[in-house]
Structure formats: structure tokens, C-alpha cells
Amino acid sequence: FAAEINGEVVGACSVGPSxxxxxxxxxxxTPTWQLRSMxxxxxxxxxxxxxxxxxxxxGAQAAGANCVWANARVPALNLYLRGGWTIVGQPWDKPGVGPHRYVVLRWGT
Incomplete structure (x- = not known):
């Protein structure tokens, strides 16, 4: 997925089975999908x-997913939380990138 403003790509992400x-x-x-590269x-x-x-x-819902998960950078957590996502697990560090948390959004059974 890409976001464009005045013909310029200003944001992107991908989502798929994982x-x-x-x-x-x-x-x-299950099935679970992962949001990547936000x-x-x-x-x-x-x-x-x-x-x-x-x-x-x-897109994930339309394809039959029951939840989406992501590796979220700690500075971006509020974006996910405002969207109804839940933080799970403990903080962890991605070398070269910084602190992360797992976030999930569930709607299936």
C-alpha cells in the first residue's frame, strides 16, 4: 500500500500472510497476517x-485474515494503540533500528 500527496509517495506499508x-x-x-515496512x-x-x-x-480482512500483527517501533506505538491494536510481550531491540514491541489487532475467533 502507498500513500501519495501531489503525486509523491509519502508513506508505504505491506501486509500479507505470516x-x-x-x-x-x-x-x-488464524490465519494471521503481518504488517511490514510501515x-x-x-x-x-x-x-x-x-x-x-x-x-x-x-485488505487483510477482505482476504480472510483473522488478525494482523506487527513489529512496531516504540516511538510509533501510539499510532497502533489509537487504531485499536494491543501491545503483547516484552520490549525487544532490533539491531540497527532500536526498541520494538509486538502489536496485534484481532477481529476473528
Whole structure:
């Protein structure tokens, strides 16, 4: 998914099938999809990310997913929380990127 303003791509993300392997953290309804590579140019933050999340989740739902999970950067957690996502598990560090948390959005059984 991509967000464009005046013909310029200002944000993007992808979502697709991906098994949740962190069963020590929680059990998720299957099938699970993963949101990946969420990115918005700094000067366009404050709405573009929310629209990308909505589009990605809608795409996953339409394809039959029962939940979406992501590796969220700690500074971006509020974006997910405002969208109804839940933080699960403990903080962890992604080398070269920084602190992350697992976030999930469930709607299936």
C-alpha cells in the first residue's frame, strides 16, 4: 500500500500472510497476517500512517485474515494503540533500528 500527496509517495506499508511464531507471548486466531515496512516521511506524519493502517487491515480482512500483527517501533506505538491494536510481550531491540514491541489487532475467533 502507498500513500501519495501531489503525486509523491509519502508513506508505504505491506501486509500479507505470516505465521505468528511467538506462541510464548500469546496465541492468535488464524490465519494471521503481518504488517511490514510501515514508513511515512516525517513531514507527513499525523494522519497518513493511520490511513495506511486502515487500508492494510481492510485488505487483510477482505482476504480472510483473522488478525494482523506487527513489529512496531516504540516511538510509533501510539499510532497502533489509537487504531485499536494491543501491545503483547516484552520490549525487544532490533539491531540497527532500536526498541520494538509486538502489536496485534484481532477481529476473528
Amino acid at each position: 505465521d505468528w511464531v511467538h506462541l510464548d507471548v500469546c496465541v492468535l486466531p 514508513s511515512v516521511l516525517a513531514q507527513y506524519r499525523g494522519g497518513v500512517g493511520r490511513q495506511l493502517l486502515i487500508a492494510a487491515v481492510s
